[in-house]
Amino acid sequence: MLSLYLDETHVALQEAATRWVEREVRPHAEAWEEANAFPRALYAAAGAAGLIGATYPEAYGGAGGDVFHGMVITEALVRGGSVGTAVGLGSHAIALPPILTMGTEDQRRRFVPPVIRGEKVAALAISEPGAGSDVAGLSCRAVRDGDVYRVTGSKTFITSGARADLVVTAVRTGEPGHGGISLLVIEKGTPGFSVGRSLRKMGWWASDTAELHFEDCPVPAANLLGAENAGFLAIMANFVPERLLLATIAVAMARLALDEAERYVREREAFGRPIVGFQVVRHRLAEMATREAAARAFVASVAERYRRGEDVIAEVAMAKNHATDACLHVCDQAVQLHGGYGYMREYVVERLYRDARILPIGGGTSEIMREIISRRLGYGR
Ligand SMILES: Cc1cc2nc3c(=O)[nH]c(=O)nc-3n(C[C@H](O)[C@H](O)[C@H](O)COP(=O)(O)OP(=O)(O)OC[C@H]3O[C@@H](n4cnc5c(N)ncnc54)[C@H](O)[C@@H]3O)c2cc1C
Incomplete structure (x- = not known):
């Protein structure tokens, strides 16, 4: 990134990230792209190197950095020669912010630190087979039933979808349109949650892009982020x-x-x-x-x-x-x-x-x- 906006902490992180990528990613970039996957262990290695948590609050295991800390890491990862690896490793960057901004203290403590350590993988699921640009038109439904929401519907094109342990998922809890959408954290292993096809695609081969299916999937109401219908x-x-x-x-x-x-x-x-x-x-x-x-x-x-x-x-x-x-x-x-x-x-x-x-x-x-x-x-x- 432009040095104009960077201080010594950004430069130090940029150098450390570049060294890490040269060692851990570049030698394997071509092989991982051809294999349509990078090793799962890379998340833990990136976590230990401070490359996942750089911009998250220290209270949850992050380093409390700003947007430029994230940008220098992203650029270093891309320069490793496998953009698929960069975006796969980086899916936390779109999945964790809603937990941090909308979640309760308990939700943040439960979901964020394991992702920062690279022990768990997080994904964000908004897009559906029938609704991409038109987010307000999404139809994956969540109906409150006592202590759970019963979720039924599908998501598609989800980055890290096949690997994700927790999926921040946009669901319809209310009326049609943007006023009836909520965000639920849906964890791997919840009954009725299955991963469909890993999608074959033009580029970003090393990153997993998947369809997700939910069939009467009971998600604890405690996993609702923010107020009901406040997701849009x-x-x-x-x-x-x-x-x-x-x-x-x-x-x-x-x-x-x-x-x-x-x-x-x-x-x-x-x-x-x-x-x-x-x-x-x-x-x-x-x-x-x-x-x-x-x-x-x-x-x-x-x-x-x-x-x-x-x-x-x-x-x-x-x-x-x-x-x-x-x-x-x-x-x-x-x-x-x-x-x-x-x-x-x-x-x-x-x-x-x-x-x-x-x-x-x-x-x-x-x-x-x-x-x-x-x-x-x-x-x-
Ligand atoms: C590799 C990959 C990774 C992805 N990762 C994720 C992810 O992690 N999580 C997630 O939720 N989604 C993800 N997506 C989905 C992505 O965000 C959507 O594909 C994108 O938002 C477009 O939606 P769509 O594919 O349904 O296209 P559509 O919305 O069907 O659009 C089709 C065409 O119509 C045009 N169009 C639509 N509405 C208008 C309008 N109002 N005015 C003018 N033109 C319009 C569009 O611009 C486009 O050209 C990913 C997609 C890919 C391919």
Whole structure:
């Protein structure tokens, strides 16, 4: 991230995370991507290295850091060469915040520390087969029955869904629309909770993405986060750090693709000289570097405003779209500069090109980002 916003604690964490990734992730990145999984033990290793808890309160085992501590870790993980591993390890970042902001003290103490230690895996389940962008249209139902909610319905596309020990799940407890949605923590092993298919996908191969099914699943009412029917606003609030995270991933991927391309054009020769000797190649790199730098600066400036507690809902949506566009451009051009090798599986840029395509879809599509921006800026009035 931009050094402008980092102090010595961020820099120290960045260095430690980079060393850890070089040792624990990079040597295995390609194998894990090809195997569609990274070892479960990596969570505990990351937890012990302080890479899961960096931004969570010390009271629950975290280090009490800010958004930039999370961003430097994310960038280090992405630079390890397996974005799937980075997002799989990082699913806690979208699952734990609702527990911390809405949960009771007992819920926080029960659910958060084991995830920070890497003993348990947390996932966030909002999307359903019939409702993605339209969160208010979700239909997974939870009906109160004494001390439990009986949950029936399905979720899909859930990152870390197959591995998760606890799933922060959006359910319908009330009327249709946004006013009838609640968040429940559903634990693995609850009767009626099953994991469906692990989904095969274009990129992020090392991360597990799963369908989840609930059939008359009795979830303790003590696992309700906040008040009944108050989930929608919490989900919307949670999207802000999630989108910052995705924008950070986009910037980190763009940088990695640019570095790979620069290295390659210095080594590859054509017509008797390294291809970096062609002006068109240098200009392509110059354009890639410009877009990456602009995206990095924009994302960091929005993160700084978020750190200061400003309302940045529109700006985060802009940053996600802008960084995503930059990332898609840079990854595409990096493949082009590699020629035929850029199409081969053993080259990192081939993977980055595939991995990048989810960024304008996940965490809210680019169309939904523009909808948010136009509404927040009052263009509909
Ligand atoms: C790899 C991966 C990981 C994911 N991880 C998670 C996760 O951990 N947890 C989770 O809950 N979800 C997760 N998702 C789901 C993701 O958030 C959704 O896919 C996304 O929000 C889009 O929803 P959808 O797929 O239902 O598309 P739809 O909502 O059906 O959209 C289809 C198209 O219609 C467009 N569209 C829809 N509404 C409008 C509108 N009002 N105006 C203009 N255009 C519109 C969309 O932009 C899109 O182009 C993940 C998805 C993937 C692929």
